[in-house]
Amino acid sequence: MxxxxxxxxxxxxxxxxxxxxxxxxxxxxxxxxxxxxKLSWFEVEEIHGHIGEDGTVNEYQVLLKVAFQLED
Amino acid sequence: MxxxxxxxxxxxxxxxxxxxxxxxxxxxxxxxxxxxxKLSWFEVEEIHGHIGEDGTVNEYQVLLKVAFQLED
Amino acid sequence: MxxxxxxxxxxxxxxxxxxxxxxxxxxxxxxxxxxxxKLSWFEVEEIHGHIGEDGTVNEYQVLLKVAFQLED
Amino acid sequence: MxxxxxxxxxxxxxxxxxxxxxxxxxxxxxxxxxxxxKLSWFEVEEIHGHIGEDGTVNEYQVLLKVAFQLED
Amino acid sequence: MxxxxxxxxxxxxxxxxxxxxxxxxxxxxxxxxxxxxKLSWFEVEEIHGHIGEDGTVNEYQVLLKVAFQLED
Amino acid sequence: MxxxxxxxxxxxxxxxxxxxxxxxxxxxxxxxxxxxxKLSWFEVEEIHGHIGEDGTVNEYQVLLKVAFQLED
Amino acid sequence: MxxxxxxxxxxxxxxxxxxxxxxxxxxxxxxxxxxxxKLSWFEVEEIHGHIGEDGTVNEYQVLLKVAFQLED
Amino acid sequence: MxxxxxxxxxxxxxxxxxxxxxxxxxxxxxxxxxxxxKLSWFEVEEIHGHIGEDGTVNEYQVLLKVAFQLED
Amino acid sequence: MxxxxxxxxxxxxxxxxxxxxxxxxxxxxxxxxxxxxKLSWFEVEEIHGHIGEDGTVNEYQVLLKVAFQLED
Amino acid sequence: MxxxxxxxxxxxxxxxxxxxxxxxxxxxxxxxxxxxxKLSWFEVEEIHGHIGEDGTVNEYQVLLKVAFQLED
Amino acid sequence: MxxxxxxxxxxxxxxxxxxxxxxxxxxxxxxxxxxxxKLSWFEVEEIHGHIGEDGTVNEYQVLLKVAFQLED
Amino acid sequence: MxxxxxxxxxxxxxxxxxxxxxxxxxxxxxxxxxxxxKLSWFEVEEIHGHIGEDGTVNEYQVLLKVAFQLED
Structure with a gap:
């Protein structure tokens, strides 16, 4: 509201x-x-990743800010 | 050109x-x-999203700058 | 929605x-x-002001980003 | 101290x-x-707001960083 | 004024x-x-350029914010 | 001028x-x-504050850049 | 290590x-x-794209910083 | 891993x-x-300090982001 | 030196x-x-300008940081 | 292409x-x-300069990012 | 106070x-x-340095903002 | 020179x-x-570190930009 x-x-x-x-x-x-x-929204702050021995992405690391409402 | x-x-x-x-x-x-x-290119400025009641993403919100050429 | x-x-x-x-x-x-x-939300980007001859603020200038939904 | x-x-x-x-x-x-x-100080990070159907501000949303001392 | x-x-x-x-x-x-x-002022945001086949600048591309007063 | x-x-x-x-x-x-x-204009850079023992703001600290014309 | x-x-x-x-x-x-x-990790710096004549994305352009260890 | x-x-x-x-x-x-x-890494965000009455540094204040893995 | x-x-x-x-x-x-x-170097921080009634630049306003050595 | x-x-x-x-x-x-x-484009990152003994600019120092296509 | x-x-x-x-x-x-x-606090803005002919640091250059209270 | x-x-x-x-x-x-x-100067961009199992710093990771003159 x-x-x-x-x-x-x-x-x-x-x-x-x-x-x-x-x-x-x-x-x-x-x-x-x-x-x-009550998770409400998120904002992507950074997109990083690790590269495997074969030179391809072996993991994506996404930094988020996550907002939620504090209960009374 | x-x-x-x-x-x-x-x-x-x-x-x-x-x-x-x-x-x-x-x-x-x-x-x-x-x-x-004549839309020409775009640049991603922000990637946000809303989180549903089940705690998963229920929409992605992507802020773009979009460029286009002004005609004569 | x-x-x-x-x-x-x-x-x-x-x-x-x-x-x-x-x-x-x-x-x-x-x-x-x-x-x-359908103005929806705003974000304050800058708060500037002009200073009068008496050295006090004679106007506040607030730069906003204002968002609104494009209609179908 | x-x-x-x-x-x-x-x-x-x-x-x-x-x-x-x-x-x-x-x-x-x-x-x-x-x-x-022991809340100690705050820093304003963002000033946003929601706009009502009449086109005026119906809420201010101010993002703060708040600092407090960790007790021993 | x-x-x-x-x-x-x-x-x-x-x-x-x-x-x-x-x-x-x-x-x-x-x-x-x-x-x-009633264009009023501008702010340079970015200075980019394209490089020709001979390795010299063949165009400057300057991104401006331009401000103008909204009339009543 | x-x-x-x-x-x-x-x-x-x-x-x-x-x-x-x-x-x-x-x-x-x-x-x-x-x-x-001849103070001319100001720009708000930061809005900080100190929090009192009762958990409310006991002072606002506003960092400004202030511009003035150098006289001949 | x-x-x-x-x-x-x-x-x-x-x-x-x-x-x-x-x-x-x-x-x-x-x-x-x-x-x-020995590519080690990457960081996404920018996500841009070119828009085709039909108004859809015809290429994504992702600027990365890529890190690798210098060998002795 | x-x-x-x-x-x-x-x-x-x-x-x-x-x-x-x-x-x-x-x-x-x-x-x-x-x-x-399981503290994992840190990133220095700010290096500030307080200056004593003799005009030398009497404390360094270093703002860190500290990351740790959430356990299952 | x-x-x-x-x-x-x-x-x-x-x-x-x-x-x-x-x-x-x-x-x-x-x-x-x-x-x-003993002015030593400068750094351009902002390039702004005012636009005249004819819609062309009538002044460039360049914000510089200027550094100089303090004498003993 | x-x-x-x-x-x-x-x-x-x-x-x-x-x-x-x-x-x-x-x-x-x-x-x-x-x-x-195949130099392709450049982006100005910084405009600095050195000031001579007479107090005028004796060199401009412009930091560019320069992009070029990697050949197959 | x-x-x-x-x-x-x-x-x-x-x-x-x-x-x-x-x-x-x-x-x-x-x-x-x-x-x-009445120097009060400082904030480190930049840490630069000059490199000597032997390839080691021959001076650290630290840019500070220093704050002090204006007397009445 | x-x-x-x-x-x-x-x-x-x-x-x-x-x-x-x-x-x-x-x-x-x-x-x-x-x-x-001919390494000439450096600029510290980031100070990060890894934290060991005992909760203390086990390595500092300092990201530098290093400048050197291109020879003729």
Whole structure:
């Protein structure tokens, strides 16, 4: 509801997945939701990755800010 | 043609799609091309998203700068 | 409604008012809404001001990004 | 006391209020102090807002970094 | 007149010219003034250029923010 | 007068006030004008604050760049 | 092995692909590994693209910093 | 192990020490490790300090982002 | 002489000239050297300009940081 | 040709010239083209300069990113 | 005393020393305190250095912002 | 010699050392000088580090830009 007084908190998490950028984002959220309720939105801050011995990406590392509403 | 005098304009649009980052980019362009001719290139400025009640991404929101040439 | 495909546009406007920062923001919005429907949110980019001959602020100049949904 | 060894932590919170920027800051602090002791200072990171159907601001959203000293 | 309530809008344009940076700026303005009245000031955001086959600059591309007052 | 050759200088000052952001800006200017003539404009760089023992803001600290014209 | 003295170098490469962001990243790495051994990680700096005459993306251009260890 | 799905969290802490920059970093980590397991890496965000009455540094204040792996 | 202990100070000045960017830089330096000895180097921070009623640049405003060595 | 897979590399060079900003850019390119083929575009990152004993600019130093296509 | 109205000024100085980063900071402060009273805090903006003919650091150059309270 | 036409190149290297920040910088330079002549100056871009199992720093990782003059 817009217009009511409320407070959100933002935390930074890095999701890691071999499958791609969207999978790394979902990985991060799947972990965050275990300890935090009411996840609301995320912002991608950095997209990094590790390169395997064969010279291809072997994991995507996506740094997110994740926001959630603090309960009363 | 490089070397001729010309002018481009850049606008900011946010494409929203449930399917992923590339789909959100295409969504933004499909709308922009209805009012602007000669779209030339885009630059991703921000990748945000909304998180559904089940804690997964329910939409990607990609902020683009889109450039197009101004006609004479 | 989250999850549906849509597109927003962002424009930059500077509201100017002698009364303060919030008044300059409202000034900018009052003008923007005359030509654009469905204003959705704003982001303050810069807070500047002009200083009068008596050395006090004689106007606040607040640069906003204002977002609105493009209609189908 | 300057010169003694100590550690601070910084968290990010977003205070939301209809009344203005300072009110949104106080809203954020009023919530943060319920779980954290010894709040020390804050830094405004972003000033955003939502625009109502009448085209005026219906809430200010102020993103703060808030610092507090970790106890021994 | 400082102190009166008013609103400016900022747009982004890229002027392209073979002759140099100032010429690219003037090129951008010469186009912008055809559709917008009361151009007021500009800010250089980026200076880029294209390099010809002989390895010299064959065009300067200067990205400007251009501000103009919105009329009542 | 636009178009004449001139030089401005910019300095950084931090105004501190318990009353709010605009009051902190005016505080900074009231001090700056004692040593500098022809203050022209200001730009807000940072909005910080100190939090009192009761968890509310006990001072706003606003960092400004202030510009003034150098006299001949 | 953490703790041993070593030196990495970072270079900037832009991978271009029609298929999407991850494909453009892999394209850049496939080229970089031809001249450099021991590619270690990458950081996405920019995601740009070119828009075709039909108004859809006809190539993604992803600017990466790629790091690799300098051999003794 | 690269390639496995995992999630890191990043927090911000400020270590304070009279002895120097590296000592302030170690101070921050010594505190962080009391509540968090598996600290993995840090990034220096800011190096500030307080100046004593004799005009020399009487404490270094180093703002770190510290990352650690979230356990399953 | 590299290797000896010394201190520089940096100030911000804005040179204004109708003639172009380099002329505005020289304008700023010609003023700065009247009060400061041993100007050493400059860094361009911003290139702005004012647009005349005919829609062309009527002055360039170049913000410089200028560094000079403090004498013993 | 847009749409084909390819890779560009970006390097950083600083061109130095007494004559002005454009001359410093051309100086940098004239050197870069001796070792690299297919220079494609450049981006100005910084404009610095050294000030002579008479208080005027005695060299412009322009930091460029220069991009070129890697050959197959 | 927090809560009282006051004004700080910030200046930029570069301390140079062969001995290291902390020594360069102290060098800058030792000079600044000769002309300014009540130095309060500093912020490191840049850490640069010059490299000698033997390829090792022959001086550290640390750019600081230094803040001090303006007296009534 | 200031005022003569010349070109510098900048590269990015990361020096790693257990001993501290200055040692990591020297480590980077000791490696860079093996392949490049006339190293001229460096700029610290990032200070990161790895944390050992005991929760203390087990290596500093300092990202430098290193500049050197291109020979004729």
């Amino acid at each position: 817009y217009g009511s007084e409320k407070v959100y908190k933002k935390i930074e998490v890095i999701g890691v997945s071999k499958k791609g950028i969207e999978a790394a984002i979902e990985m991060a959220l799947s972990k965050a939701k275990k300890t935090v309720h | 490089y070397g001729s005098e010309k002018v481009y304009k850049k606008i900011e649009v946010i494409g929203v799609s449930k399917k992923g980052i590339e789909a959100a980019i295409e969504m933004a362009l499909s709308k922009a091309k209805k009012t602007v001719h | 989250y999850g549906s495909e849509k597109v927003y546009k962002k424009i930059e406007v500077i509201g100017v008012s002698k009364k303060g920062i919030e008044a300059a923001i409202e000034m900018a919005l009052s003008k923007a809404k005359k030509t654009v429907h | 300057y010169g003694s060894e100590k550690v601070y932590k910084k968290i990010e919170v977003i205070g939301v209020s209809k009344k203005g920027i300072e009110a949104a800051i106080e809203m954020a602090l009023s919530k943060a102090k319920k779980t954290v002791h | 400082y102190g009166s309530e008013k609103v400016y809008k900022k747009i982004e344009v890229i002027g392209v010219s073979k002759k140099g940076i100032e010429a690219a700026i003037e090129m951008a303005l010469s186009k912008a003034k055809k559709t917008v009245h | 636009y178009g004449s050759e001139k030089v401005y200088k910019k300095i950084e000052v931090i105004g501190v006030s318990k009353k709010g952001i605009e009051a902190a800006i005016e505080m900074a200017l009231s001090k700056a004008k004692k040593t500098v003539h | 953490y703790g041993s003295e070593k030196v990495y170098k970072k270079i900037e490469v832009i991978g271009v692909s029609k298929k999407g962001i991850e494909a453009a990243i892999e394209m850049a790495l496939s080229k970089a590994k031809k001249t450099v051994h | 690269y390639g496995s799905e995992k999630v890191y969290k990043k927090i911000e802490v400020i270590g304070v020490s009279k002895k120097g920059i590296e000592a302030a970093i170690e101070m921050a980590l010594s505190k962080a490790k009391k509540t968090v397991h | 590299y290797g000896s202990e010394k201190v520089y100070k940096k100030i911000e000045v804005i040179g204004v000239s109708k003639k172009g960017i380099e002329a505005a830089i020289e304008m700023a330096l010609s003023k700065a050297k009247k009060t400061v000895h | 847009y749409g084909s897979e390819k890779v560009y590399k970006k390097i950083e060079v600083i061109g130095v010239s007494k004559k002005g900003i454009e001359a410093a850019i051309e100086m940098a390119l004239s050197k870069a083209k001796k070792t690299v083929h | 927090y809560g009282s109205e006051k004004v700080y000024k910030k200046i930029e100085v570069i301390g140079v020393s062969k001995k290291g980063i902390e020594a360069a900071i102290e060098m800058a402060l030792s000079k600044a305190k000769k002309t300014v009273h | 200031y005022g003569s036409e010349k070109v510098y190149k900048k590269i990015e290297v990361i020096g790693v050392s257990k001993k501290g920040i200055e040692a990591a910088i020297e480590m980077a330079l000791s490696k860079a000088k093996k392949t490049v002549h």
